[in-house]
Amino acid sequence: MIDTSRRGLMAAGLAAAALPGLALAAAPPVGRQVPGLYRRRIGEIEVTCVSDGSIALPPAVFGEANLPETRRVLAEAFLDGNAPVPCALNTFLVNVGGRLVLIDTGSGDWLGPTMGQLPANLAAMGVTPDKIDIVVLTHLHRDHAGGLLDKENRPLFPTAELVVPEVEMAFWTDDANTGKVPQGSRGGFPYAKQVEAAYRGRIRRLARGAEVLPGITAIDAFGHTPGHTIYRVASGPAQLLVFGDMVHVPAVQTRFPDWGIAFDVDPAGAAATRRRVFDMAAADRLLVAGMHVGFPGLAHVRKAGDHYALVAAPWQSAL
Ligand SMILES: [Zn+2]
Numbered sequence: 001m002i003d004t005s006r007r008g009l010m011a012a013g014l015a016a017a018a019l020p021g022l023a024l025a026a027a028p029p030v031g032r033q034v035p036g037l038y039r040r041r042i043g044e045i046e047v048t049c050v051s052d053g054s055i056a057l058p059p060a061v062f063g064e065a066n067l068p069e070t071r072r073v074l075a076e077a078f079l080d081g082n083a084p085v086p087c088a089l090n091t092f093l094v095n096v097g098g099r100l101v102l103i104d105t106g107s108g109d110w111l112g113p114t115m116g117q118l119p120a121n122l123a124a125m126g127v128t129p130d131k132i133d134i135v136v137l138t139h140l141h142r143d144h145a146g147g148l149l150d151k152e153n154r155p156l157f158p159t160a161e162l163v164v165p166e167v168e169m170a171f172w173t174d175d176a177n178t179g180k181v182p183q184g185s186r187g188g189f190p191y192a193k194q195v196e197a198a199y200r201g202r203i204r205r206l207a208r209g210a211e212v213l214p215g216i217t218a219i220d221a222f223g224h225t226p227g228h229t230i231y232r233v234a235s236g237p238a239q240l241l242v243f244g245d246m247v248h249v250p251a252v253q254t255r256f257p258d259w260g261i262a263f264d265v266d267p268a269g270a271a272a273t274r275r276r277v278f279d280m281a282a283a284d285r286l287l288v289a290g291m292h293v294g295f296p297g298l299a300h301v302r303k304a305g306d307h308y309a310l311v312a313a314p315w316q317s318a319l
Contacts, residue, residue: 035120035121035124035125036049036050036051036052036053036117036121036295036296037049037050037051037121037124037125038295038296038298039319040240040287040296040298040313040316040319041238041319042233042234042235042238042239042240042287043234043235043236043237043238044097044235044236045094045095045096045215045233045234045235045238046094046095046319047092047093047094047095047233047240047289048092048093048095048125049090049091049092049289049295049296049297049298050090050091050092050093050102050106050118050121050122050125051088051089051090051091051117051118051121051295051296052089052090052091052106052107052115052116052117052118052121052143052147053089053106053107053114053115053116053117054086054087054088054089054114054115054295055086055087055089055107055111055112055114055115055143056083056084056085056086056087056114057084057085057087057248057249058084058085059071059074059081059082059084059085061248061249061261061262061263062249062252062253062256062259062260062261062262063259063260063262066256066259069256070252073251073252073255073256074249074251074252076251077251079251085249085252086294087248087249087292088292088293088294088295088297089106089107089115089143089291089292090289090290090291090292090293090295090296090297091103091104091105091106091118091147091291092104092242092289092297093122093127093132094215094216094233096213096214096215096216097214097215099133099134099213100127100131100132100133100134101132101133101134101135101136101212101213101216102132102134102135102136102157102160103136103137103138103216103231103242104136104137104138104144104145104147104244104291105118105135105137105144105145105146105147105148105156105157106118106143106144106146106147107142107143107144107146107147108146108147108148108149108150108156109146109150109151110142110146110151111142111143111146115143116146116147118147119147119156129156129157129158129160130157130158130159132157132159132160133159133160133161134160134161134162134163134212134213135148135157135160135161135162135163136162136163136164136206136212136216136231137162137163137164137165137168137229138221138228138229138230138231138242138244138245138291139165139168139224139225139227139228139229139244139245140164140168140169140172140188140191140192140195140225140227141185141188141225141245141263142187142188142191143291144244144245144291145191145195148162148195148198148199149191149194149195149198153194153197153198154198155198155199160202161202161203161204162195162199162202162203162204163203163204163206163212164195164203164204164205164206165205165206165208165218165227165228165229166205166206166207166208166227167208167222167226167227167229168225168226168227168228168229169192169196169203169205169227170205170227171225171226171227172188172189172191172192173189173192173193173196175189177189177226180265181265182262182263182264182265184262184263185263185265206218206229208220208229212231215233215234215235216231216232216233217231217232217234218230218231219231219232219241219277221243221244221246221273221277222266222269222273223264223265223266223267223268223269223270223271223272223273223274224244224245224261224263224264224265224266224270224273225265226265226266228244228245228270228273229244230242230243230244230246230277231244239284239286239287240286240287240288240289240298241277241280241281241286241287241288241289242288242289243277243281243288243289243290244290244291245291245292246273246274246277246278246288246290247274247290247292247293247310248261248263248292249292250290250292250293250294250299250310253274254278254301254304254307254308254309254310255307255308256307257271257274257275257278257307257308258271258275259271278301278303278308279303281300281301282300282301282302282303282308285300286300286301287299287300287313288300288301288310290310293310294312298312298313299311299312299313300313
């Protein structure tokens, strides 16, 4: 009879450890994260959330005057309001009828070692940059578009068509707009021109509300940047709303949807857009995918009085 009492198991363990050849090998800590990949099926379309890593934002990014309230809601979300707040960065690889469409590119080598993990995560699923057919951007901020170019401004996607919302491309390639953006975002102007040069001949300027291809359609979400665009992924009745930068720190911007973040080009416009998109997602019970929603970024939006809450979508082990 097997003795399953605690004393019996301990005795058996001690005996095994004492036998030569049965000694357990030490398992050293791996010391790095597993690949940041998660898959979800939307009708006939397969979507893979591919992490680019995360970055930390100072709580004052929502305004010095809002710091006490920011700290309070961060504490409610079990986050330390006296330390930089984690901000995830997700991209979404969409397989539509065998074509691979990458929505946003992550930050490349531009924003430090905790970001720029997209290429390694794509490699972990067997996808090299030359396999991407279309790269489509929500907007031209470096955390979303930095993965387009290496530090010598060479294109990192050798064959992909690059689809950029035309309002966004027009804004960032016109130096007359330099004074309209926060100081820290002004590098976006030379960067947009580098992108334009590197991808010359294979850039499509996407009209407002146009299809990227059947199954992925643009929706205006202007404000955070002048051409910030979100995408509806649809197959039959199944839908996913890839909603870009509707939030950067969900705990804060769902509770205070009218607050701007320091990177907003038009904070009031961004706030109005946030309410419009949140109201639509809540009313239609849409599954949303956020670039800065904790990995894998999939959630639903619930209306909560005059504000909102994100409810994380449960893990699915099978497609
Ligand atoms: Zn962003």
